[in-house]
Amino acid sequence: MIETRNIHKHYGDLHVLKGINLSIKQAEIVSIVGASGAGKSTFLQILGTIDKADKGEIFFNKKNISNLSNNELAKFRNTNIGFIFQFHHLLNEFDALENVCLPGFIANKNTKHIKNRAEELLVKLGLKDRLLHKPNELSGGEQQRVSVARALINKPLIILADEPSGNLDSKNAEELHDIFINLRDEFKQTFVIVTHNEQLANISDRKIIMKDGLII
Secondary structure: OEEEEEEEEEEOOEEEEEEEEEEEOOOOEEEEEOOOOOOHHHHHHHHOOOOOOOEEEEEEOOEEOOOOOHHHHHHHHHHHEEEEEOOOOOOOOOOHHHHHHHHHHHOOOOHHHHHHHHHHHHHHOOOHHHOOOOHHHOOHHHHHHHHHHHHHOOOOOEEEEEOOOOOOOHHHHHHHHHHHHHHHHHHOOEEEEEOOOHHHHHHOOEEEEEEOOEEO
16 A cells, blocks of 8 residues: 655765665554664654655555655645654644544535544544543543544544654553554554554564664
8 A cells, every 4th residue: 555665865964764665555553663763753754744755755555656746745644644643742722622623624624524523533532521621631641542533534544653652651552552453453544653662563563673774
């Protein structure tokens, strides 16, 4: 479903990615592990079209997106890629339901449909009684569940997660890992996860090890 070919990235004289080739199947959970500085997060940002490679190509369902304009990439990203971050990045002025709806509103989708889907996702993730709570009224685990719902709102091809359980205690981290497995099983959702959490890496369908800008 997703393929990267010979991805290179430099920051000044630093050669961060040195030719990354990776294929990812639908409904696959892929974890990327490695020491800090190996290039994991840089690769995830390029895969998510947040950053651009200096060289190489990215294909989504055989479509080469490498040469899309910035506006085309932004539209593609909003409708095809969901993001989960370590620190949630929820907007404090909005409640949980509104935070989840935002990507759908940006994509100009039907307001009623998006609100209904957001509520369904939050209920499914165990937040039925927290829909109208703002981020500062939620626990860390609850905030991360809101961010998972937000990532799912536009039914993306893939969800990219950067240290999603890195800011959670062991109980909430384990619950989040179970959520990923359930979403894969029920919705055939695809995940690429950068993590230092060995438990999460080991329950993934595939564990990719990066070292010095390469997959080893």
